[in-house]
Amino acid sequence: MAIAIIIPDRDVRPFRDKLLTCLPGGTEVWIYPDIPDASAVTMAVLWKHPPGVLAGFPRLRLASSFGAGVEHILNDPDLPAGVLISRIVDEQLTTGMRNYVLMAVLNIHKQLRFYQAARQERRWAKPEPIEQALRIGVLGLGELGTPIAEALAGLGFPVFGYSQSPKTIPGVRCIHAGEMTISEFAGLVNTLVCLLPRTPATEGLLNRELFRHLPSGSFLINAARGAHLVEADLLHALDHGRLCEAWLDVFQTEPLPADHPFWGHPAITITPHVASITNPDNAALIAADNYRRLQEGLPLRFEVDREKGY
Ligand code: OXD
Secondary structure, three states: OEEEEEOOOOOOHHHHHHHHHHOOOOOEEEEOOOOOOHHHEEEEEEOOOOOOHHHHOOOOOEEEEOOOOOHHHHOOOOOOOOOEEEOOOOHHHHHHHHHHHHHHHHHHHOOHHHHHHHHHOOOOOOOOOOOOOOOEEEEOOOOOHHHHHHHHHHOOOOEEEEEOOOOOEOOEEEEEOOOOOHHHHHOOOOEEEEOOOOOOOOOOOEOHHHHHOOOOOEEEEEOOOHHHEOHHHHHHHHHOOOEEEEEEOOOOOOOOOOOOHHHHOOOEEEOOOOOOOOOHHHHHHHHHHHHHHHHHOOOOOOEOOOOOOO
């Protein structure tokens, strides 16, 4: 029995070392592509793994995401049917994402973009109004969306949350898909915060039709997945005043190509998929615990429902 770490784009030796300290002595932990015996691998920790690689592990039982998202695993045609899937849910990851969203919301609320532009011209100017009156709609009330909606409500904003199943969050008006369509939900707010998981149902959901239901001069924050946003529709909405500012951490293509129109758009703030980053030490604790649970036949932590996709 062995664990394979398959995360090609980063130095995972600190993660491997921490994992080894959490596992019983003698447990093998290998870093791809240096896998001495693929038939011994029962658990793989994955992030942006190369296509086809999972087909090489005949005894794989658990595919564990190194992040909160799991679409890279679920969309892999080589993922065998019986393999369990887990993901990272971690307070530090949640705090990072919460702070990113709060930063974006407060920047919008205080109109920082106005002052940055005025400063370029050395102009002492005050916008009208001084503060944006925001009504915030959080799309997705899962492990990230719930505490973020609560934190936004704690800052005094009117907050609405949209989810598939009914939720209750103090200070947040929670609406579920059985009560109202997402377009009707958009009609209640002027700031959309996307924290949805990527599934076939959510891809392309941030589109012209949805934006049409927002009042003119609305705002968008997407910290979930680039695939949620129809990028041409965002440009259209910004250029026609339906939206007046967007904060994007994720993109259809990452890294965002140098000739992409978003780079030059004054109303778009771009961050390079850094809203929240997995802490390797915390991820190692979860991975080691799940490896033990797998061996002992216990329920996994943060197991993913393949049907739901999260
Ligand atoms: C994640 C991410 O899913 O970093 O954790 O995007």
